[in-house]
Amino acid sequence: MNPFDRIGCALGDLTAERVDAIVNAANETLRGGGGVDGAIHRAAGPGLLEECVRLHPEGCPTGDVRVTAGFGLPARFVIHAVGPVYRGGASGEAELLARCHRRALEVAAELGLATIAFPAISCGAYGYPWSEAAPIALAATAATLRERPAIQRVRFVLASVEIRRTFDDARTRLAAS
Numbered sequence: 001m002n003p004f005d006r007i008g009c010a011l012g013d014l015t016a017e018r019v020d021a022i023v024n025a026a027n028e029t030l031r032g033g034g035g036v037d038g039a040i041h042r043a044a045g046p047g048l049l050e051e052c053v054r055l056h057p058e059g060c061p062t063g064d065v066r067v068t069a070g071f072g073l074p075a076r077f078v079i080h081a082v083g084p085v086y087r088g089g090a091s092g093e094a095e096l097l098a099r100c101h102r103r104a105l106e107v108a109a110e111l112g113l114a115t116i117a118f119p120a121i122s123c124g125a126y127g128y129p130w131s132e133a134a135p136i137a138l139a140a141t142a143a144t145l146r147e148r149p150a151i152q153r154v155r156f157v158l159a160s161v162e163i164r165r166t167f168d169d170a171r172t173r174l175a176a177s
Contacts, residue, residue, distance in 0.1 A: 003145035004175035015043035020113035026080035083122030098140035134170035
């Protein structure tokens with residue numbers, strides 16, 4: 001089966017996704033922030049921050065992930081993925097972005113999860129251009145799905161029509177290659 005058949009892109013609100021886990025575009029402190037991170041913390045409630053502090057006092061390095069419960073979210077878990085700050089593309093950003101997508105899916109598989117929703121990691125405040133981030137995120141996701149057949153569905157839930165179109169176009173190109 002083509003792994004791209006298990007990947008979808010949608011316009012929507014990540015915090016409303018009814019999946020096993022949503023992926024948070026987190027910062028290294030795991031203490032909440034703006035954008036997707038702030039929206040997830042607000043929707044989940046104060047228990048999310050409390051668990052981040054208790055379970056992960058050291059935070060999380062860029063390119064890696066940490067897991068908490070979903071608290072007030074419809075998702076059972078939040079996988080906090082720390083993507084890179086974009087510095088022009090020559091500072092290892094692509095590998096770090098790919099790695100946080102791979103790690104999120106590896107952890108989801110270890111937990112026995114079947115459905116996961118991602119935002120456009122690093123494309124907001126961290127400045128990663130959508131046109132560069134989309135193929136990296138999608139290729140890393142597809143490669144990991146080849147190795148993790150128990151994950152049934154990955155959905156990229158995107159905040160604007162333009163970002164969704166960028167991800168859809170990249171998905172179509174990658175699936176055809």
